[in-house]
Amino acid sequence: MNRATSVVILIVLAGLGMGTTYLVHHTSAPRIAAEQRLIDSRNLLDLLPPGSYDNQPLEQPLSLPSTRLANSTLLGGYLATKAGQPSAVLLRSQTLGYAGSIDVLIAIDVNGKLLGVKTLKQSETPGLGGKLADWPNTWLQVFTGKSLSEPGDNGWALKKDQGQFDQIAGATITSRAVINTLHDALRYFDEHRQPLTGSNPP
Incomplete structure (x- = not known):
């Protein structure tokens, strides 16, 4: 076998290898993306009680414009349903904490009760307000x-502000910001219950 033939064989083999790699990647990419979406969905939706919904809420975004509320900004929302009926609304809100913006996901059932709260993004002081990112979060579960x-x-205030809630130790500003954000979200839900869920107050 001369040198030219060897070079041609190497080029053909390299081309076949690259083609196979591309084909494998191209055919598996949608499956990998779908699995990643499912993981992301579970990570976000673990604040909803198990069995409380049977749809994919993150694939049912609500038509919510970015809305400035009294103490926070509503960034968007999702609808959770079970057997075709609304079971919860998830509102994504942003507020300003001690060190920067705090994004939270707030789950509210159709009766207007909080089902759970989860921190999506924060830059608060580690060991103080940064505890907000812990999951599960004892303070948020209150x-x-x-x-x-x-x-x-x-009552929607810190005890030091004559309200009913304790603060995260050493994180007054962070705690106050989150409480005000939750209060904003509940007010918004109460005022927009029908368009959010398609149902009227019980």
């Missing part, structure tokens, strides 16, 4: 089951 009327407008 708000589960609360609503606009329970504890009422005056």
